[in-house]
Amino acid sequence: MHIIAIVVSILLALALAGSGIQKLRRAPAIVTQLGGLGVTPPMLTVLGSLELLAAIGLIIGIWWIPLAIAAAIGTVIYFIGAIIAHVRKRDRGVAPAAVLLLLAIATLVLLILSV
Numbered sequence: 001m002h003i004i005a006i007v008v009s010i011l012l013a014l015a016l017a018g019s020g021i022q023k024l025r026r027a028p029a030i031v032t033q034l035g036g037l038g039v040t041p042p043m044l045t046v047l048g049s050l051e052l053l054a055a056i057g058l059i060i061g062i063w064w065i066p067l068a069i070a071a072a073i074g075t076v077i078y079f080i081g082a083i084i085a086h087v088r089k090r091d092r093g094v095a096p097a098a099v100l101l102l103l104a105i106a107t108l109v110l111l112i113l114s115v
Contacts, residue, residue: 005110009058009068012107015100016055016075023048033093037085050078058107065115072108079104 022030023044034044054071061068079101086094 002114005068005107005114006062008103008107008110009061009072012072012075012100012103013055013058015103016051016058019100020048020051020055023051037089037091039085050074054078061111065111069108069111069115072104072111075104076101076108 023034026041026044031041031044034047039047054075057067057071057074061071079097082097083094083101085091086097
């Protein structure tokens with residue numbers, strides 16, 4: 001079970017790192033999409049930083065599982081918030097956040113089972 005938890009953690013970390021970097025670089029597509037949800041440029045910095053920190057936590061958590069579990073819990077909360085933001089604005093771009101939420105939940109469950 002532990003090997004699967006590591007693989008899924010790495011996949012989630014890569015997705016979070018990519019998303020976080022796009023937010024920090026202010027990729028035009030991200031600025032447009034999230035701007036429609038009311039996300040300001042300073043908020044993009046916070047959101048991108050949170051994603052990168054979670055990715056780092058998941059990677060370091062390969063050797064220290066409590067950190068990976070904490071990062072996975074934070075990621076689940078983050079994407080629940082993202083989905084709420086999309087739903088409130090009746091935005092149809094909720095699918096990426098929903099997929100990442102499912103991946104974060106799977107990661108959390110696998111990490112807990114591997115302890």
